[in-house]
Amino acid sequence: MNKPKKHIGESAAKYVFAICAAVAILAVCSITIYMIAKGTPAFKNVGVSELLFGTLWQPTAAEPSYGIVYIILSSVIGTGACILIGVPIALLTAVFLTEVANRKLASVVQPAIELLAAIPSVIYGLLGLMILNPAMYKLEKLIFAGSETHRFTGGSNMLSAILILAIMILPTVVNVSASSIRAVSKDLRAASLALGASKIQTIFKVTIPAAKSGIMTGVALGIGRALGEAMAINMVAGGAVNIPLPFNSVRFLTTQIVSEMGYAEGTHRQVLFTVGLVLYVFIMIINLMLQRIRKGREKNE
Amino acid sequence: MKRFIMKAVAVGMAVLMTAGIATGCGSATEEGKTEETTKLSGKISLAGSTSMEKLCEAMSESFMEAYPDVTVTTEYTGSSAGIESLTQGSIDIGNASRELKDGEKEKGVTENVVAIDGIAVITDKENATKDLTTEQLAAIYTGEISNWKELGGNDEAIVVIGREAGSGTRSAFEELLKIEDACQYAQELDSTGAVLAKVASTPGAIGYVSLDVVDDTVNAVSLNGVPALEESILAGKYLLSRPFVMATMGEVSEQNELVKTWFEFISSDEGKSIISDLGLILPQ
Numbered sequence: 001m002n003k004p005k006k007h008i009g010e011s012a013a014k015y016v017f018a019i020c021a022a023v024a025i026l027a028v029c030s031i032t033i034y035m036i037a038k039g040t041p042a043f044k045n046v047g048v049s050e051l052l053f054g055t056l057w058q059p060t061a062a063e064p065s066y067g068i069v070y071i072i073l074s075s076v077i078g079t080g081a082c083i084l085i086g087v088p089i090a091l092l093t094a095v096f097l098t099e100v101a102n103r104k105l106a107s108v109v110q111p112a113i114e115l116l117a118a119i120p121s122v123i124y125g126l127l128g129l130m131i132l133n134p135a136m137y138k139l140e141k142l143i144f145a146g147s148e149t150h151r152f153t154g155g156s157n158m159l160s161a162i163l164i165l166a167i168m169i170l171p172t173v174v175n176v177s178a179s180s181i182r183a184v185s186k187d188l189r190a191a192s193l194a195l196g197a198s199k200i201q202t203i204f205k206v207t208i209p210a211a212k213s214g215i216m217t218g219v220a221l222g223i224g225r226a227l228g229e230a231m232a233i234n235m236v237a238g239g240a241v242n243i244p245l246p247f248n249s250v251r252f253l254t255t256q257i258v259s260e261m262g263y264a265e266g267t268h269r270q271v272l273f274t275v276g277l278v279l280y281v282f283i284m285i286i287n288l289m290l291q292r293i294r295k296g297r298e299k300n301e
Numbered sequence: 302m303k304r305f306i307m308k309a310v311a312v313g314m315a316v317l318m319t320a321g322i323a324t325g326c327g328s329a330t331e332e333g334k335t336e337e338t339t340k341l342s343g344k345i346s347l348a349g350s351t352s353m354e355k356l357c358e359a360m361s362e363s364f365m366e367a368y369p370d371v372t373v374t375t376e377y378t379g380s381s382a383g384i385e386s387l388t389q390g391s392i393d394i395g396n397a398s399r400e401l402k403d404g405e406k407e408k409g410v411t412e413n414v415v416a417i418d419g420i421a422v423i424t425d426k427e428n429a430t431k432d433l434t435t436e437q438l439a440a441i442y443t444g445e446i447s448n449w450k451e452l453g454g455n456d457e458a459i460v461v462i463g464r465e466a467g468s469g470t471r472s473a474f475e476e477l478l479k480i481e482d483a484c485q486y487a488q489e490l491d492s493t494g495a496v497l498a499k500v501a502s503t504p505g506a507i508g509y510v511s512l513d514v515v516d517d518t519v520n521a522v523s524l525n526g527v528p529a530l531e532e533s534i535l536a537g538k539y540l541l542s543r544p545f546v547m548a549t550m551g552e553v554s555e556q557n558e559l560v561k562t563w564f565e566f567i568s569s570d571e572g573k574s575i576i577s578d579l580g581l582i583l584p585q
Contacts, residue, residue, distance in 0.1 A: 060466045061482040130502075137503065141458065151444065152458035153487045154503035238488040239465065249488050259491035263467035265351075265377075 039277025042270035057241040059268040066271045074244040075253040079226040082165035090173035098181045117171030125235030153249040156238030169222035180214020213297035220290040230254035253279040342370030349383020349396025352469045395548040416581035419512035420541040421529040423519040430454040444485035462508035511580040
């Protein structure tokens with residue numbers, strides 16, 4: 001029965017690994033259960049349609065109203081718009097890094113982009129607060145000069161949040177896209193060039209389509225990052241619950257929780273958990289999409 | 302056999318470790334702070350104003366640290382409900398964030414002002430408007446006035462900054478101006494510091510903060526000609542202030558030992574420092 005000592009160490013290590021893995025699974029399960037348990041009572045107390053489709057957010061009024069549709073829309077539109085702005089820039093940057101720039105230039109740009117990813121979101125928020133918001137206010141004054149109905153926000157608006165988010169998702173999308181473009185087989189490029197396509201034609205007609213699933217993964221990760229960002233938006237978006245128009249002060253799902261959890265109580269508090277649940281569901285959808293893209297890619301390979 | 306033992310040991314260790322992680326937080330015990338002289342034990346019950354939550358929590362926490370055998374419970378039911386419970390005799394102290402009404406005093410309720418909450422209205426340094434009437438202030442916050450020139454100031458849009466729903470400062474401000482839930486905020490920020498910084502850096506901005514945090518990065522506007530100063534609040538002239546009352550049935554001296562000690566604690570140096578740490582003004 002005496003087995004070599006090594007095996008005992010091996011099996012002990014196996015259990016340690018299993019326990020570590022269990023911690024992660026336990027965390028996911030307990031968070032999911034907790035969010036559902038805490039997030040659903042408000043549906044019963046307020047009413048599903050009133051909560052999800054109500055436009056009025058007055059949680060502390062004598063007759064409170066808990067409509068979060070503007071908050072959901074702000075998050076969805078804000079994320080969508082930052083993807084529209086951020087992804088083309090990120091994709092072209094990735095192309096530049098992999099296809100256009102010489103090695104020396106790429107070795108400068110690549111670390112710079114990685115550095116961008118390492119900057120904490122509060123720094124983005126701070127810069128937005130000090131630089132973007134005042135500039136936005138000047139723009140706002142120009143556009144709405146003499147307007148009687150516009151509520152001046154001092155530059156803290158949807159547009160500021162979108163611009164900050166667009167910059168924040170850049171590194172994620174650039175890095176993932178660049179590595180998938182690099183993974184495209186040299187033969188494909190060579191074949192395209194041999195058929196007489198120019199370099200630019202090759203990039204847009206051959207390389208990018210071939211790297212499509214990798215780029216989509218980058219975009220999905222970018223959406224996840226934008227949707228989950230709270231700190232930077234909290235600092236630049238103004239924080240009043242409004243229709244998500246570019247020059248309106250808005251509140252996102254994340255900032256809604258951040259800014260009101262401190263003093264909320266009763267139904268107000270429950271609704272904040274529901275906001276968390278909505279955010280959680282959105283993030284889950286994005287992640288499932290991501291896994292599907294990844295599976296599709298594995299199949300293709 | 303040896304392998305089995307090792308396996309069991311490994312699993313046991315891992316379980317212990319996980320349990321250690323689970324219990325590791327929140328078990329920091331603080332000992333050696335019990336005072337010999339405090340034999341007081343029992344229960345003090347408070348109920349009333351939601352705005353006084355921070356004050357009550359801070360006060361009862363320190364109080365229970367000094368008198369470990371005493372339990373202080375507070376319910377936040379609203380000022381009127383708190384006084385109502387007091388007159389019915391179900392609690393010891395009724396909290397109200399307003400002056401007592403004559404009807405309440407007639408029932409024998411005594412008004413003990415423990416602190417005063419003051420709110421300053423602030424504008425950016427460049428703003429020429431230094432005085433507002435309460436009507437003008439209400440009109441600004443409800444969106445009827447949207448440019449400083451309508452108030453005789455510069456031609457500059459008014460950026461209306463306030464606090465998030467649930468903030469005590471916000472509810473006090475709106476309540477005192479009687480514009481509850483009628484405010485049209487351009488920005489809702491979640492801390493006093495953020496309001497202060499935003500107002501200081503935004504031309505044409507107006508905001509409200511606790512009186513004690515006002516510094517020279519902003520202008521504190523005077524209301525109806527009364528400057529936003531502690532003196533004017535203590536003199537009862539400044540509108541944006543309200544007393545925090547801990548009402549008792551009859552005078553404090555007629556109360557039981559526990560309640561008397563509670564009020565002694567509030568007026569002690571420690572109690573006073575809790576009140577001023579919360580940005581409240583001590584009554585004179």
